[in-house]
Amino acid sequence: MSVGNLLFIRGAATQVLSDIALNSTLMASERARRQLHLMAILMAAAGFIFVLAGFHIWATMQYGPAAAFAMTGVMMLAISSINVLLSLMILQKRQQAIHQIKNECQEVVSEVFRTIDNEIGDTVSENPKTALLVAAAAGFLADRQI
Numbered sequence: 248m249s250v251g252n253l254l255f256i257r258g259a260a261t262q263v264l265s266d267i268a269l270n271s272t273l274m275a276s277e278r279a280r281r282q283l284h285l286m287a288i289l290m291a292a293a294g295f296i297f298v299l300a301g302f303h304i305w306a307t308m309q310y311g312p313a314a315a316f317a318m319t320g321v322m323m324l325a326i327s328s329i330n331v332l333l334s335l336m337i338l339q340k341r342q343q344a345i346h347q348i349k350n351e352c353q354e355v356v357s358e359v360f361r362t363i364d365n366e367i368g369d370t371v372s373e374n375p376k377t378a379l380l381v382a383a384a385a386g387f388l389a390d391r392q393i
Contacts, residue, residue, distance in 0.1 A: 299323065 302322065306315035371378040 295326075 303319045306318045
């Protein structure tokens with residue numbers, strides 16, 4: 248990443264942050280939030296690149312180029328592994344939340360059907376022909392509407 252790109256990123260981030268500071272309604276828009284998240288990610292990536300480059304330069308001066316490349320590679324591998332593990336944990340939490348919502352929805356639907364059965368079950372048992380006629384009429388009307 249060249250110095251020009253980093254200056255562009257810094258300028259864009261500064262512009263977005265100053266826009267947010269001047270106009271508080273900008274934060275409410277989804278586009279501005281996405282831009283702010285993108286700028287934060289880009290700034291973190293730029294910071295990581297500078298730290299990595301500094302570490303590589305220091306390691307080159309201390310241990311030589313071959314050892315510096317190896318240490319830098321191990322450092323990148325470790326950070327990437329941590330990133331992957333964190334991403335997997337986030338995905339797992341998200342899947343657990345989706346599963347929990349699904350279970351709650353199934354419970355609510357089951358409770359609704361139990362309530363309906365409790366309310367009209369006796370009436371249907373006592374008058375099955377009338378219930379069949381009402382169900383057929385409802386199906387006919389639903390067919391016409393759909």
